[in-house]
Amino acid sequence: xxxxxxxxxxxxxxxxxxxxxxxxxxxxxxxxxxxxxxxxxxxxxxxxxxxxxxxxxxxxxxxxxxxxxxxxxxxxxxxxxxxxxxxxxxxxxxxxxxxxxxxxxxxxxxxxxxxxxxxxxxxxxxxxxxxxxxxxxxxxxxxxxxxxxxxxxxxxxxxxxxxxxxxxxxxxxxxxxxxxxxxxxxxxxxxxxxxxxxxxxxxxxxxxxxxxxxxxxxxxxxxxxxxxxxxxxxxxxxxxxxxxxxxxxxxxxxxxxxxxxxxxxxxxxxxxxxxxxxxxxxxxxxxxxxxxxxxxxxxxxxxxxxxxxxxxxxxxxxxxxxxxxxxxxxxxxxxxxxxxxxxxxxxxxxxxxxxxxxxxxxxxxxxxxxxxxxxxxxxxxxxxxxxxxxxxxxxxxxxxxxxxxxxxxxxxxxxxxxxxxxxxxxxxxxxxxxxxxxxxxxxxxxxxxxxxxxxxxxxxxxxxxxxxxxxxxxxxxxxxxxxxxxxxxxxxxxxxxxxxxx
Ligand SMILES: *[C@@H]1O[C@H](CO)[C@@H](O)[C@H](O)[C@H]1NC(C)=O
Ligand SMILES: *[C@@H]1O[C@H](CO)[C@@H](O)[C@H](O)[C@H]1NC(C)=O
Ligand SMILES: *[C@@H]1O[C@H](CO)[C@@H](O)[C@H](O)[C@H]1NC(C)=O
Ligand SMILES: *[C@@H]1O[C@H](CO)[C@@H](O)[C@H](O)[C@H]1NC(C)=O
Ligand SMILES: *[C@@H]1O[C@H](CO)[C@@H](O)[C@H](O)[C@H]1NC(C)=O
Ligand SMILES: *[C@@H]1O[C@H](CO)[C@@H](O)[C@H](O)[C@H]1NC(C)=O
Numbered sequence: 109x110x111x112x113x114x115x116x117x118x119x120x121x122x123x124x125x126x127x128x129x130x131x132x133x134x135x136x137x138x139x140x141x142x143x144x145x146x147x148x149x150x151x152x153x154x155x156x157x158x159x160x161x162x163x164x165x166x167x168x169x170x171x172x173x174x175x176x177x178x179x180x181x182x183x184x185x186x187x188x189x190x191x192x193x194x195x196x197x198x199x200x201x202x203x204x205x206x207x208x209x210x211x212x213x214x215x216x217x218x219x220x221x222x223x224x225x226x227x228x229x230x231x232x233x234x235x236x237x238x239x240x241x242x243x244x245x246x247x248x249x250x251x252x253x254x255x256x257x258x259x260x261x262x263x264x265x266x267x268x269x270x271x272x273x274x275x276x277x278x279x280x281x282x283x284x285x286x287x288x289x290x291x292x293x294x295x296x297x298x299x300x301x302x303x304x305x306x307x308x309x310x311x312x313x314x315x316x317x318x319x320x321x322x323x324x325x326x327x328x329x330x331x332x333x334x335x336x337x338x339x340x341x342x343x344x345x346x347x348x349x350x351x352x353x354x355x356x357x358x359x360x361x362x363x364x365x366x367x368x369x370x371x372x373x374x375x376x377x378x379x380x381x382x383x384x385x386x387x388x389x390x391x392x393x394x395x396x397x398x399x400x401x402x403x404x405x406x407x408x409x410x411x412x413x414x415x416x417x418x419x420x421x422x423x424x425x426x427x428x429x430x431x432x433x434x435x436x437x438x439x440x441x442x443x444x445x446x447x448x449x450x451x452x453x454x455x456x457x458x459x460x461x462x463x464x465x466x467x468x469x470x471x472x473x474x475x476x477x478x479x480x481x482x483x484x485x486x487x488x489x490x491x492x493x494x495x496x497x498x499x500x501x502x503x504x505x506x507x508x509x510x511x512x513x514x515x516x517x518x519x520x521x522x523x524x525x526x527x528x529x530x531x532x533x534x535x536x537x538x539x540x541x542x543x544x545x546x547x548x549x550x551x552x553x554x555x556x557x558x559x560x561x562x563x564x565x566x567x568x569x570x571x572x573x574x575x576x577x578x579x580x581x582x583x584x585x586x587x588x589x590x591x592x593x594x595x596x597x598x599x600x601x602x603x604x605x606x607x608x609x610x
Contacts, residue, residue, distance in 0.1 A: 137179050141172050155182040163191050166198055173202045174226075182206060183231075192238075196221030196246070206231035208257075217243035222250055233257035235281075242270040255279040259305070267291040276300055283329070284308040289315060296320045307354070308332040313343055321346040321370070329354040331378070336360070339367040341394070346370030354378040356402070363391040376400040380426065383407055389414035397421060404428040404450065413438040426450040428474070434458040440467055448472040452505065457481040461488035464496075473502050479509035482519060484529035490519050567601075575600040 138151035147161030147168050159169055165188055173181055183206040184199075191211040195218045199207070203226035214237035221243075222229065229250045234243075239261040247253065253274050263285035271277060271294070278300045287309040295301055301324060311333040326349050335358035344353075350371050360382040368374065374395055384406040392398065396418045408430040416422075416439060423445050432454040440446070440463060447469060456478040464470070465488075473496075480486065493503055506519040514522060548571030553564035567574065576599040 139172055139178050139181065141169055143168060155180065156185070157181045157183070158185045158187075160187045160189075162189050170199045170202055173199070173204075184208070185233075187211070192216065194218060194221045194234075194246075197223040199226075200224035201226045203227035204229060206233070206255075208233035208235070210234070210236045212236055213238060215239065217246040219245045220249075221246045225249070228252040231255040231257075234261070236260045238262050240264060242266070244269055244272060247271075247274060250274070252276050254300075255281075257281040258285070259283040261285050263287050265289040265291075266294045268293045268296075270294060271298055274298065279303045281305040282309070286310055288312070290319065292318045292320050294319070295322055295325070299324055301325055303327045305329045306333070310334050313337055317343055317345070319345045322350075323348050325350055327352040330358070331355065332357040334358070338362040338364050340364045341366045341369040344368055344371055348373060350374055352376040355382070357381045359383055362386040362388070364388050365390050366393050367391050367395070369394040371395065373397055378402045379406070381405040385409060387411060387415040390417055391415055392418045395419070400424040402426040403430070406430050408432060410434075411439045413441075415439075417442045420444045423447040427454070429453040431455050434460065435463045436460045437462045437465065440464060443467075446470055450474050451478065453477040455479060457509070459486060459489040461485065463489065464492050471497065473498055474505045475502075476505040476507065478507075480506060480519065481510045482508035482514045482517065482522060482527055483511065484527050486519065487524050487527050490522065490524060490527060493520055573601045 136154045139149070139157060141147060141149040141157075141159065145162070147159055147165035149157050149159040149169065151157055157169075157173075159165060161169075166186070169184070169186065172178055173184070181204060184202075184204050185208040188209065188211045190213065192213045193216045194209060194214055198221050201224060205227075207229055210233075214234065217234070217239070222232075230252060232247075232250060232253055232255070235257050237260075239258060241263060242258060247256075251273060254276050256271075256274070256277060256279070259281045260283070263282055264287060266282070266287060266289070268291050271280070275298065277298050280298075280301065280303070283305045284307065287306065288311065290311070295304070301322070304325060304327070307329045308331070311330065313335050316330070316335070322345065325347055328347075328350065331354045335355060337359075338361050341364070347370060350373060353368075353371065353374055353376070356378050357380075360379060362384055363379075363386070365388045368377075372394055375397055377395070377398060377400070380402045382405075384403065385408060387403075387408065389412060398419055399421055401419070401422055401424070404426040405428070408427065410432065411427075416425075419425075419442055422443050425443065425446060425448070428450040429452070432451065433456060435451065435456055435458070437460055440449075443449075446467060448471060450472075452474045453476070456475065457480060459480070464473075489506075493506060496503070503520045504518050508514040508517045508519060508522070514526070548568050550566050550568075551563065552566040553562070555562040576597050579597050
């Protein structure tokens with residue numbers, strides 16, 4: 109269970125645990141609890157007791173741990189079968205730092221479940237159960253709780269009372285529930301809250317936007333939710349201490365000018381597996397502290413010169429699995445601190461001769477699965493690559509797709525004099541995507557009245573069915589094409605009366 113790793117790391121810092129070094133001859137022994145088929149406990153590390161049992165196992169565990177001779181246990185992790193209600197008091201008089209109870213079935217926690225524990229509990233986990241709301245009344249007995257894990261339950265909403273009185277909470281994990289609503293003030297009074305895991309719920313951007321500012325929080329995971337639409341300046345409330353924001357596996361569509369203006373101290377932003385096609389100029393003007401940016405698995409066709417401006421500190425950029433077509437100096441030049449650049453699985457055929465000229469501290473660059481056109485325009489890049497400090501693997505990631513004579517050749521193995529222009533003119537006439545469509549679609553009419561462009565396409569029968577997604581407008585700038593506009597457009601040949609000409 110992932111939760112435990114976190115738990116145990118935190119554990120190392122706890123000073124209350126007697127250690128052999130501090131205690132001289134003290135050697136910790138695992139308490140013996142074995143009463144088959146009712147309960148069986150083991151210790152895989154000191155002070156950590158893991159038990160598997162049925163509904164009558166808790167009183168046995170409790171009795172053993174309460175006895176004066178029992179070795180001290182810090183973390184008790186119980187898997188109890190056939191239990192849908194935790195009744196209490198469960199562990200009266202037992203001193204623990206952390207308690208985890210999973211049954212797969214727990215729907216309810218009785219009000220007195222955690223009453224009378226021998227010492228204040230600091231971590232509670234009830235993951236993998238069927239709770240539909242935070243058992244707030246039961247939690248009243250745990251005012252010093254630091255970590256709460258309610259992941260993989262059936263929580264629907266969080267509201268202002270969900271964590272009432274739990275002022276010491278620094279970590280909340282409610283991942284993998286079905287949360288769709290969070291009241292704006294839910295976390296406002298949790299002044300120690302540092303980490304909030306909301307992954308795998310049903311949250312929309314409109315809910316996030318309305319949350320109150322949180323000045324203390326450092327890390328939020330909102331991956332795998334229903335975040336749909338652009339990232340705008342006010343999409344997130346102000347969070348001055350936020351360092352790490354995870355938004356992967358959502359449906360975010362673009363990054364607007366001045367996005368996330370309230371997150372000025374953000375150092376890591378993860379946006380992989382979204383549907384981002386456009387990053388507006390100066391999108392990151394408020395995010396100048398970013399070190400790590402993951403934009404992989406999106407629909408980015410081009411990054412304009414100013415899109416990545418202000419990211420002077422960025423060390424790690426992942427743009428793999430997009431639709432980039434060229435690598436230009438434009439993209440790279442704002443990134444003065446870049447160490448790692450991932451560009452694998454794009455449509456890059458062109459690398460401008462000056463693209464990497466100013467990049468001095470790059471350590472990793474991956475270009476695999478791009479259709480490089482290995483002509484004379486790649487000579488400078490080829491030289492750069494040969495003399496770069498990149499690993500052999502990275503150097504070998506640049507593979508030619510064209511011209512046919514160099515197909516599948518490693519760029520670093522091709523002598524400069526073999527990177528030539530002018531022999532395969534016809535190869536370069538149409539981009540690869542268009543040549544695949546050559547016999548299916550053709551431009552029938554073109555009109556421009558100084559203001560509007562009208563394009564009429566003829567589509568042959570073998571081109572049907574088709575659908576369209578968006579109109580991209582590019583501007584040709586020397587070697588590269590720069591995306592200047594993207595407009596969503598929905599069409600589907602199945603729903604058109606005359607699908608042939610559209
Ligand atoms: C307990 O649950 C298991 C499956 O989890 C089931 O096979 C068993 O019959 C249940 N026992 C009782 C007493 O309900
Ligand atoms: C809980 O918070 C209070 C005040 O907010 C503080 O005095 C106390 O030390 C904290 N307890 C723990 C275990 O951190
Ligand atoms: C956030 O950044 C500002 C400067 O931009 C700084 O003054 C402030 O201390 C930072 N806040 C935190 C909590 O790190
Ligand atoms: C993107 O690249 C970084 C390393 O630069 C890596 O840590 C991260 O996992 C990658 N993202 C995905 C989705 O693979
Ligand atoms: C490289 O850096 C120099 C000096 O900072 C600058 O004048 C030049 O425009 C840069 N070239 C590119 C391609 O970014
Ligand atoms: C187009 O419409 C048909 C029928 O309505 C549907 O089955 C198909 O998935 C649609 N295609 C796209 C790409 O949306």
